[in-house]
Amino acid sequence: MDLKIFKNWRILLMVFCLILAIIAINPIGHTGVVIKSIDQDSPFYGKVLPGEKINWANEKTISKISDFDEFQNFTGVFRFMHNDKLDLVNIETPGLGIRFVEKTGSNIQLGMDLVGGTRVLLEPTENVTDEIIQQTKIALETRINTYGLAEVIIQPIKDINGKQYIQIEMAGGSRQEIEDLLSKQGKFEGRIPMVVAFESGSGVLKIGGNEYSVIYHNTTIELNNQYLSYNETFKLNNIDFKLENFTSKGAVFISTVFRGDDITSVCMQNNPGICTSTLTQQSTGWQFMFQIFLTEKSAEKFAAITQNMKSLVDPNSGESYLESRIYLYLDNNEITNLGIAADLAGKALTQPVITGGSKLKEDALNEKLKLQSILKSGALPVGVKIIRADDISPSLGKEFADSTIKTSIIALLAVAIVIFLRYKKFKILIPMMIWSVAELILTLGVASSIHWTLDMASIAGLIAAIGTGTNDQIMIIDEIMLGQKEKIYTLKQKVKKSFGIIFSAAATIIAAMLPLFFVGIGVMKGFAITTTIGILIGVFITRTAFATVMEYVLEKELNKPDKPIENKTVVPK
Known part of the structure; x- marks a missing residue:
């Protein structure tokens, strides 16, 4: 067999894309289970996040949800691997407080139609x-x-x-x-950390115009005649504090400067003369700003906490900010944090402006909306x-998946039989089947790369795209084999003619899919996206490679000289 065909750039491109697709799909799969949700009173709360994978616990490999059953009444130090990282958690009372879903065998994300x-x-x-x-x-x-x-x-x-x-x-x-x-x-809180450095075992905590001596003792901190341990809460100047951490070199205190009820309003839409909420394009990208309205009491807390803070210059922007940031929490979960402009130190502002930005408009808008939502305690607008x-029950979803696989196999066999009956050549049938499987792998690879969820509609789009590919392959073969009867076109011209039809058909189908991207429910959007991806892969990657192979496979047969007619003389008896 001539190996030159495997050096053709179209074949090499397709093979390269197939390798990338297989890597993206990861068909070998993962072991372990995925965290679906975590109870707030769970010992794992704050240690793990939804979506993380656990594949090992207390010397046992975890491959399915039932592997956790023996740990439901466990107490003591629990060792586990999450996202390939070893961690420990102390379980004082029975109960894990975590719900799991089993990890699929690959990176292909299945929709609720298939998993329930x-x-x-x-x-x-x-x-x-x-x-x-x-x-x-x-x-x-x-x-x-x-x-x-x-x-x-x-x-x-x-x-x-x-x-x-x-x-x-x-x-x-x-x-x-x-x-x-x-x-x-949620319960919203805005917190600002304050750091006190120790010299000779003591330091000073400054709040507004007041100063409080902080003295280090081996296991406690003495503050305002109180002895405090790790994570202990207290009040100073009518402000809530928590002792976050301390060593012989210093202590970190967390102050809560405002809560959800301290924010009387968040400006959602720009209303000149009343409140500000804008998104504007700058030379470096997009910048947003919006106004919030605070109670006088919370504004005074903010002023007292920031009054004595040092300012630092951001080397990237050249702007001056206070040494501490403000951290925004919902139900004790840190959502984000913001820098505090240096000129706000010690100011009791009841109508401060939140600013931020990003290079992309969509990212800036999403960040703006996220902050507005957090500051409204997660309330819906x-x-x-x-x-x-x-x-849809998981068993019904599994039944859907099994039926889809069986139907696809039957359809593939039926197509193979029809193609063989038409051409009666395995050297045509085998490449067509290989290319159909290749298009399936490439489309699934793209879906895995963009984290697109495959549901029943997406699978229907996948089948439609592969069906279109089979139709195009037949068109290419027919145009090439037409040379047996018509000699007016060269082989290259016949292939070029077939691709003109293929491109026109692909453009028509994609145009028909476009309305489904913008109108209708998400199911139809899934069908449109999968169909479009499959067709684009076929037109720009697999069809050209298939035409190259067919030119090679059929060229010798088409170039055979016509069999001469023998001149025979009939001799009468």
């Missing part, structure tokens, strides 16, 4: 703008991150009349979990109600 779960459609209780819908989405995502939930997809959608909805999908979840998500509103809920 709940899909709900939320309708706003009043007319809303695109901005309000986006704010609601960000608020829900903040709650998901705060309350320890994984495998949740939230997306705004529109119907054909332009009416807006929000769709929530929770793989392996229930309607009750989604209702709980909608009803929760508009009321929503559930107008539809679909529950």
Whole structure:
């Protein structure tokens, strides 16, 4: 066999892309289970995050959820590996307080149609703008991150009349979990750390115009005639503090300068003369700013805490900031933190402005909406109600998946039989089957790379794309084999002619898919995206490689000289 064909750049490109796709899919898979959610009273709370994988615990390999059953009544030091990192946690009372989902065997993410779960459609209780819908989405995502939930997809959608909805999908979840998500509103706190350095075993904590002596004792700290241990809380100047940590060199105190009820309002939409909320383009990217309104009491706390802080210059921006940042928490979970401009030190501002930015407009907008949601204690900007809920059991999802695999295999065999009956040549049939499998792998590789979730609609799109590919392959073969009857075109011209038809057909299909990207529910969007990915892969990678192989396979046969007619003389008897 001539190996020159494997040096063709089209073949090499396809092989290279196949290798990347297989790496992205990771078909060998992972062992372990994935954390779905964590109870706030769990000993693992703060140690692990939703979405992390646990594959080892107390000298035992974890490969399925039932492997954790023997640890439900465990107490003592618990050793475990999460995301390939060893960690320890002390379990004082029985109960892990963690819910898991089993890790799929590869990087392919399966939708709730295939693994079970709940899909709900939320309708706003009043007319809303695109901005309000986006704010609601960000608020829900903040709650998901705060309350320890994984495998949740939230997306705004529109119907054909332009009416807006929000769709929530929770793989392996229930309607009750989604209702709980909608009803929760977090406890918000803004905290600023204060560092006291010790000299000869003592230091000074400055709050406003007051100074308090801090004395180090081996296991405690003496402050204002109080002896404090690690994580102990206390009050000074009517401000809540916690002793975060201390050594012989210094101590770190955490002050709570405001809570949710201290923020009377957050400006969501720009209203000149009333409040500011903007997103503007600058030379370095996009910058946002919005105003918040604080009570006089919380503004005075902020002024007292920051009055004696030193300022530092940010080497990147050249701006001056205080030595400590302000950390924003929801239900004791740190969500984000902000720098404090140096000129705000000691000022009791009741209408401060929050600023930030990013190079990309979308990132800046999402960060702005996230901060606004946090400062409103995670409250939704508009009321929503559930107008539809679909529950799919895991067993039904598995049945769907098994049926899909069986149907696909039967369809592939049926296509193979029809192709063989048409051409009666294995050298045509085998490359066609190989290319169909290659297109499947490439499409799944792209889906894994972009973390696209495969549901039933996406699989239908995948089958449609592969079917289109088979049709194009037949067209290429027919155009090449036409040379047996018509000699007016060269082999290259025949292939070029077939690709003109293929590109036109691909453009038509993609154009038909475009409306589904913007109109309709997420299921139809999944069908459109998968179909489009499959067709683009076929047109730009696999079709050209297939044509090259077919040119090589059929060239010798097409170039055979016609068999001469023998001149025979009939001799009469």
